[in-house]
Amino acid sequence: LAKTTQPISMDSYEGQEVNITCSHNNIATNDYITWYQQFPSQGPRFIIQGYKTKVTNEVASLFIPADRKSSTLSLPRVSLSDTAVYYCLVGDWGANNLFFGTGTRLTVIP
Amino acid sequence: KAGVTQTPRYLIKTRGQQVTLSCSPISGHRSVSWYQQTPGQGLQFLFEYFSETQRNKGNFPGRFSGRQFSNSRSEMNVSTLELGDSALYLCASRPRDEYEQYFGPGTRLTVT
Numbered sequence: 001l002a003k004t005t006q007p008i009s010m011d012s013y014e015g016q017e018v019n020i021t022c023s024h025n026n027i028a029t030n031d032y033i034t035w036y037q038q039f040p041s042q043g044p045r046f047i048i049q050g051y052k053t054k055v056t057n058e059v060a061s062l063f064i065p066a067d068r069k070s071s072t073l074s075l076p077r078v079s080l081s082d083t084a085v086y087y088c089l090v091g092d093w094g095a096n097n098l099f100f101g102t103g104t105r106l107t108v109i110p
Numbered sequence: 111k112a113g114v115t116q117t118p119r120y121l122i123k124t125r126g127q128q129v130t131l132s133c134s135p136i137s138g139h140r141s142v143s144w145y146q147q148t149p150g151q152g153l154q155f156l157f158e159y160f161s162e163t164q165r166n167k168g169n170f171p172g173r174f175s176g177r178q179f180s181n182s183r184s185e186m187n188v189s190t191l192e193l194g195d196s197a198l199y200l201c202a203s204r205p206r207d208e209y210e211q212y213f214g215p216g217t218r219l220t221v222t
Binding site for chain 2: 100
């Protein structure tokens with residue numbers, strides 16, 4: 001399983017765009033990159049997933065460079081409710097034994 | 111459609127005891143996975159069941175076991191509890207491979 005490295009914490013003001021970068025130097029050919037969000041006392045919630053280039057959905061964008069050794073989750077115009085821990089996962093999309101790591105704790109400041 | 115449910119939500123046990131946690135996946139989901147979450151180790155994969163068979167297992171001792179029933183509901187058992195087993199145990203389900211996992215709220219286990 002490819003391991004991931006993320007910043008432990010980040011702070012941002014409301015309304016700003018937040019970019020969280022994840023390093024995954026040992027990513028394998030079959031691996032996808034997936035981001036989850038977790039609030040206290042809740043299970044993680046799927047945000048976005050991609051394989052290469054750029055993926056966008058209604059809540060976030062995911063940027064993946066050509067070498068796929070890193071990825072960046074972009075949250076546009078964050079609000080206080082975006083305060084949570086964000087996990088970057090790398091693994092075979094068909095596998096369940098995903099490595100979550102310790103995640104990035106995002107704090108949105110009013 | 112109801113989400114993943116886990117029971118009980120909170121549990122306090124004594125060292126040496128055993129515990130059984132229950133997970134009901136989303137209707138139609140056949141894959142159920144279990145994770146342990148602690149402040150120090152983060153979220154770690156325990157095992158996955160698909161159609162009543164254990165398909166994948168993480169790096170945990172044999173004290174941790176599980177099973178899945180024909181209705182896809184799953185149970186996780188931990189025997190001879192240790193203080194270090196105190197954690198949030200999360201269950202996740204998905205309909206089949208190639209889909210994201212949907213997590214339940216977890217069971218908070220405290221071992222004293």
